[in-house]
């Protein structure tokens with residue numbers, strides 16, 4: 001049994017609207033250190049909007065988000081990233097023509113101490129730093145078991161491996177909180193199993209707290225410590241997988257959505 005710690009992310013009374021469309025209405029939940037916390041719900045439930053509020057892409061009209069004890073309003077995605085939050089994307093944010101190694105290296109940018117000027121000159125301290133950064137990236141490549149593809153342009157890899165590289169890019173930021181946007185979407189059964197294993201290994205070995213959005217109820221119930229369920233922008237369930245599975249409102253929302 002792993003040790004779950006204190007609250008690291010506290011989402012309080014968040015409401016977000018796009019014109020007349022209420023994407024989120026009065027959503028509150030918390031995430032504890034070392035947890036795997038899932039946000040699930042049918043299409044259009046507000047899951048991506050919630051993730052975008054957490055990492056500063058959207059500014060909610062109401063409510064507040066507290067991260068590591070710091071309450072933020074109007075923080076940019078970069079500032080949130082600097083506080084140790086990394087994310088992966090549903091539609092992948094990779095440079096397809098670049099190698100696996102170089103793509104994962106882009107995740108180190110925030111960690112680079114020497115500026116672009118030094119890097120461009122490729123001299124002295126910058127060169128030393130680059131080799132240190134490469135060592136971190138090589139460790140991630142080993143961890144994700146993609147050694148054989150380190151020099152391959154990402155666009156040539158099968159989709160499941162591209163998703164793994166995207167995870168590597170996020171891990172390169174050495175985040176304390178990792179946001180995963182549908183990490184299993186579009187994958188076959190075997191790729192899904194691999195991705196589940198890597199998510200759990202990241203959580204175990206690095207102690208990283210994980211918030212993930214997923215459509216596939218089965219997968220989520222297997223790997224999450226607690227689950228938040230959204231439907232039409234409202235929270236209809238929150239708890240351990242067994243409780244959520246038995247929740248009448250959740251069953252109705254999923255049946256209604258044809259799941």
Ligand SMILES: Nc1ncnc2c1ncn2[C@@H]1O[C@H](COP(=O)(O)OP(=O)(O)OP(=O)(O)O)[C@@H](O)[C@H]1O
Nearest residue numbers: 018021022023041042043044045046047048049050
């Ligand atoms: N940028 C936007 N502009 C206008 N409406 C938006 C925007 N983003 C989301 N919405 C609306 O907000 C609601 C919630 O959408 P959101 O994408 O957060 O749901 P979701 O649960 O992530 O859905 P899916 O599972 O299909 O990705 C939907 O009605 C959607 O149309």
